[in-house]
Amino acid sequence: MVYNANELTKRILIVLDSNDHIARSLTLRLLGIASIIFCSSLEVQYRILQRYETNNELELVALIDATQKMLEYSPSFLELAWESISYKLTSEQVSLPAKIQLLFCAKHAQSHPTIRQWVVNYCTGYILKYLESNDLFTDNKEPFAKKLPYDELIDPMLITWSCMIGPFKGYLSEKDVLILQKIIIHGSETNIYNTLIVLYNGVDSSIESSNDTIQFNIYSNLINILNSSILLKSSLNRILSRKKITLSFKIILKCSANEILSNLSLSVAIRWLSKDLELSKSTGLNNSHYSFHRQKFEGDSESSPKILIWKLFTFLNIIEPLLNPLKGNAVPSEEDLTEKIKSTTFEIIECGWGLIPKAYLSQTSNTSDNNWLLSFLKSTVKTSINVLGKNYLRSLGHLAIQNLSSSIPLFALGASKTLKAIAVINPTEIKNTFLPILSEILRISPDTSSTPEILKIDHHNPTLHNFRGVLLCYLKIQHIFKNDQSYIEPIHSESESLLDTICNKLESTFNKNEESCIKEIKDLGVEFTNWILIDSIACGKWKIVEILSCNVLKLNLSVSSFYWWDSLFSLAKSESSGIEFEARDGFRTSALTKLHLLHSNFPTRFFQPIVVSFHQDAHYLVHSIKQMITSNVSVSQSAQINLPYDFSRLKLEIMSLIERCVRLQTSHSSIDATTIEFLYGWEKLLGVVIRTKSSDISRLLSLVPPTLCLGAVYIKSPPCISLEIETSPEFEIGSEKSLPNSHENGKQNIDKKFVKAPAGSQFSISIQGLINDPNSGTKYSRNKGLVLHDLESSGKNISFGVESSSFISNLEDNSSAVQASLLSEKPKFKASVWLSDSSERILPRNTIVKETSLCPINESPSELDYFNGDDDLVNLFFDDGSFCSKNNLSVPWQQYLDKVQTFSTEIKVSFFECNISIALPPISSFNTVSKPRISGDSGAEVPHLVLLGKIEPGFRAIFYIHVLPSILDKFSKSWYVGQHLVFPICLYSQPNII
Incomplete structure (x- = not known):
């Protein structure tokens, strides 16, 4: 055995x-x-x-x-x-x-540069001999009809070659490009596809040859060959053909970085749509007639609607980079042409939006991947913003409003996010044009006949289904403008009135018998229920959350996540303004209890009860201050004498709350912008209180606490991951790797709970991990607390509160060399490590927050994300480093603290192993201080050290090594994957290490 x-x-x-x-x-x-x-x-x-x-x-x-x-x-x-x-x-x-x-x-x-070059030479040498043996380099007139004979090694050679080239590895030479052109003309389909991968990885868009004519001839010839051999010949109904077309256009865009070739590339892109666009046969752009025939395009029976949308999507992705050079370098005669192209491009966008319902319904019943729909809508928004301009963006907004009532949930979601993107780019247009339309629609009763013509609502089915998309869009826009005073103040009462109308409509819909109520929930849909709840929580519309959560609990539609829905209902009641403070505080306590129960079963959900607990304590403190002021107004003068003393005592509690607030802002590496803004609102309010003088304390009666607004970090949980951790030196007690709460036992406690390490040595940590695939039934459970299991085991009930990570399910299969070569970068495990003198789990604000590209947790890059850079949280911090640890720089060992080091390793087949090594302060840094520089001293860069004396043999110093595990996907987005680990270290003197 x-x-x-x-x-x-x-x-x-x-x-x-x-x-x-x-x-x-x-x-x-x-x-x-x-x-x-x-x-x-x-x-x-x-x-x-x-x-x-x-x-x-x-x-x-x-x-x-x-x-x-x-x-x-x-x-x-x-x-x-x-x-x-x-x-x-x-x-x-x-x-x-x-x-x-x-x-x-x-x-x-x-x-390995030497080995890599050997492999490249071996592959190119074999391919060159293969082509020469078939007489492809003997004739100037190439026999296009001639096909290369089958060779088993050609495809593996091309795949291996594609892995050896790229940024920081080397690019294709002019001779290599000529060789690959031969394979495109004469090779088989798989040969051509693998050749395109080599070209995509190896074409350097920044190459500037010493002879511009040679460069122009080579790349213009390559573009023409790609057009004649692939773009105009490939059938769109085959997956491999569509992949070849996509790669061809990516290569063409790389070649288009040269200004001379941009016109040629645009002509190729337009000719590719020649079956669906009416083009003249003139090769010059200045004389081209560029007009769109929608009936001809929609009537094409050779391709399905979904494939036609793919073709439009591909065209929109290439039109932006191709039009930008024209805008920057166009001559006056080309201005009309550019406007014609813009006009026709928007007609293509309109056609694509119209084809979506037909394409969606034409899918088979077992189709679950609908990312194509969201991706296409995203491309239309990006094209309208970056290429077409404000006039076309307004037209796109009207197009989105018309589709808010779509029976396809993803289509309605995409339309609402389109309007949200327009609100970010052009808020004035949204306020003046689109918000009045949305408000009018939401105020209309479902059975009325005065519905605006711009929105086509089905009056035969007067249910929530009619205005769910409009409601979702309204919540998203409210989230954008919730902190905009120019928007809030003039129409605050109107907004509240509209909210009451919406809530009354929801209540009247649900105030029926149980069977009708269940039907309404089903008509609303699980997806829309979750989306409306998420946006309602994010923009603080707790009345809507209360109505929906109450009915889900009443109908017992979600048994396994009962505590989650119950906590939502309690939080919604606690934010109601119609009840007394004591009742609201009781609801917050009830919600906190449910969240603690969830946390006990699912330890990775640690953040939710912490943020609600802070909100409750801050509310209670503000209420206490108001109560104290009110009570002292009506009593005798002697009681008023104690008011400054009481207020000063409360200021100590306020300072503690401010510290907790700042700590919460940096306690989660994937905290979202909504939660940051909510916490920042509390920080500003508490800052006003702490700066208020005792003589002006009566002004605090007008304080309005921030509404609870929580984002993705509250809604979702980290991905499923299992970690095994080993340290060197090793901990004496099994898996206890964090400091206990009490320190009463002094030295005995240190000996038992701290790992001993000599000062000046290296402390090593080895982390091995397995990432669970949510689609498989396998769940790794090596270490409770670092593994997440879904709350919902069945998809039949409405599920909310925990979602599996779409990033994990999108991990590419690295066993395929073709897929691996197409990835710009493989997913990586990253550990951020730093040394601290505190065991509290606080991130170094000036390092991790700025260096890590943060994103809402579990938001996949493939999901609908219309604007770039909106996840950058640096601008939301009011003061960089105002609450950072203030190190005493005169003590040398402080230079080792709060300096974040990152260690990363590639994830291979859902497994990773990361080795961490961090230098501990040497013993010499504990018995010296830096002499401060005095004005007038001869400038020496290195501070002068003063020896304090000999260190005793029993010297010990306590430090803490912090490890924050995360995952970087191929888009360099950071994903939080586990709890913040703290390793207590006890340093001791070692004579031979200075």
């Missing part, structure tokens, strides 16, 4: 030394399957290298498979194995399947 990995390793080594090649082959297959365990074993690596001397084909294939799997988890193994791999690659006795596997091993040479 095998009890541990070491015992298994010993038995594997015995079999690898045996004379039975079948047993060795089976053992090598086992090594490949379990390479995650054996990848760091030097003995296993040495035995694998020894077996490369074999002549048995079966064993060699198993050996290469084990090598390939080992390289997935230990890329440094390539340096040891390269001599054997390169020998087998050049050997004529190795079979083709084995060489193909060896090539996939060679693709791990990206970070």
Whole structure:
């Protein structure tokens, strides 16, 4: 029986030394399957290298498979194995399947310049010989009809070549581009696709050749070949053809960085739509007739509506970068042309919006991936903002309002987010034009006939379904303008009146029998229920939250997340202005109890009860101040004498609350802008109170506490992840890696709970992790507290409060070299590490917040996100570093504190291993101080150190190492994945380390 990995390793080594090649082959297959365990074993690596001397084909294939799997988890193994791999690659006795596997091993040479260059030369040399053997370089007149014979190694060679080039690796030479053009003309479909990947990775848009004519001829010829061989010949009904078209346009855009080629690229893009656009045969742009025939486009029976939308989506993605050079460098004769292109482009956008319902309904019933719909709407907004201008943006807004009542939930969501994006870009247009229309629609009763013509509502079904999209859009816009005083003050009463109308409409809809009420909820839809709740919470419309949560609880529609809905209902009641403070405080206490119960079962949901608890305490303090002022107004003068004393005592509590508020702003690495703004509102209010003099205390009666507004960090939870952590030196007590709450036992407590480490040494932490795929049934549960399980186990009930991470489900399969080569960057695990003299889980404000690209938690880059840079939270902080730790720079060891170091590693097949090493302060930094510089001193950059005396042998210093785990996706977005880890360290004196 095998009890541990070491015992298994010993038995594997015995079999690898045996004379039975079948047993060795089976053992090598086992090594490949379990390479995650054996990848760091030097003995296993040495035995694998020894077996490369074999002549048995079966064993060699198993050996290469084990090598390939080992390289997935230990890329440094390539340096040891390269001599054997390169020998087998050049050997004529190795079979083709084995060489193909060896090539996939060679693709791990990206970070080894010498090996990478050898691989590139090997691949290009083989491809060149292959083309020369087929007489493709002997004739000036190329036989376009001639097709290359099949060769098993060409596709693997191209795939490996594509992995070896790119930024910081090297680009294609002019000779390489000419070779790849031959394959595009004469190769098979898979040859062409892999060639396009090589071109996409290897074409350098910033290349400036010494001879501009040569550069122009090569890239113009490449664009023409892509147009004639791929764009005009590929069928849109095939997935591979659409992939080739997409890659072709990406290559064309890279070539279009040259101003001379931008006109040619635009002409190619327009000709690609020649079946659907009426174009003259003139090759010059100045004489082109560019007009759109919608009937002809919609009547195309060869392609489905969804494919036509894909074609429009592709065109919109390329029209922006191609039109920008024209706008910047256009001659006067081209101005009319650019306006015609803009006008026709918006007609294409209108056509795409009209095709969406037909495309959505034409899908099969089991289709679940509808990202195409949101992606297309996003592209229309970006094109309108960046290319078309304000006039077309207004027209797009009217188009969005017309589709708010769509029966397709995602379509209505996309239309509402379109108007939200317009509100960010042009708020005046939204206030003056679109908000009055939305308000009018929401005030109209479902059974009235005075509905505006701009919104087509189905009067045969007078339910929530009629105005759910309008309501969602109204909430999103309210969220944008909630802090805009120029918007709030003039129409505050009108807004409240409209909110009452909306709530009355919701209540009248739900105040029916249970069967009708369930029908209304189903008509509203699970998706819309969640979206309306999220935006209602974000903009502080708690009346709507109260109505919806009350009916969900009453109808028992969500059994497994009962506590979550109950907490929402209690929070909504606590924000009601029609009840006394004591009743509202009781509702907050009830909500807090439910959130603590959720936190006990799902430890990663630690932030929700903390922020509600702060809100409750701050409310109670403001109420106490008002009560104190009111009570002292009506009593005797003697009682008023104690007022300044009472107020001064309360100021100490206010200072504590301000500290908690600032700590909350930096206690979660993926905190969203909405929650930051809410906490900042409390910080400003408490700051006003703390600066108020005792003589002006009566002014505080007019204080209005901020409405509870919470964003994505409150709604969602971190991804599913399981971590195993080892430290060197090791902790003496199992998994206890945080400081206990009490310190009464002094030295005894230090000996038991702190890890001892010599001053001046390196402290090492090894983190291994497995990321769970929400789509699979597998759940890793190695360490409770670092693993999240979904609250909702069934999709039949309405689920809210916890959502699985769409980022995890979008992790690319790194076993595919083609997919890996298309990624700009692989997902990475990142650990932010710093040394502190405090055990409190506070982020260094000036480092992590500024260096990390924050985003709302679990928001996937594939979701509808219309504007760039809106997740940057730096501008929301009122003062950089005003509450940061003030280090005493005269003490040398302080230079080691609060300096964030980042350690990252690639995620491979949902597994990662990250090794962290942090330098501890040397013993010499504890017995010296820096002499302050005095004006007039001869300027020396290094401060003069003053020795304080000899350190006693029993010297100890207590520090804390903070580790914040996160994940960087391929878009460099930061994802919070686990709790903030704190490792208490007890430093002691070691004579030989100074």
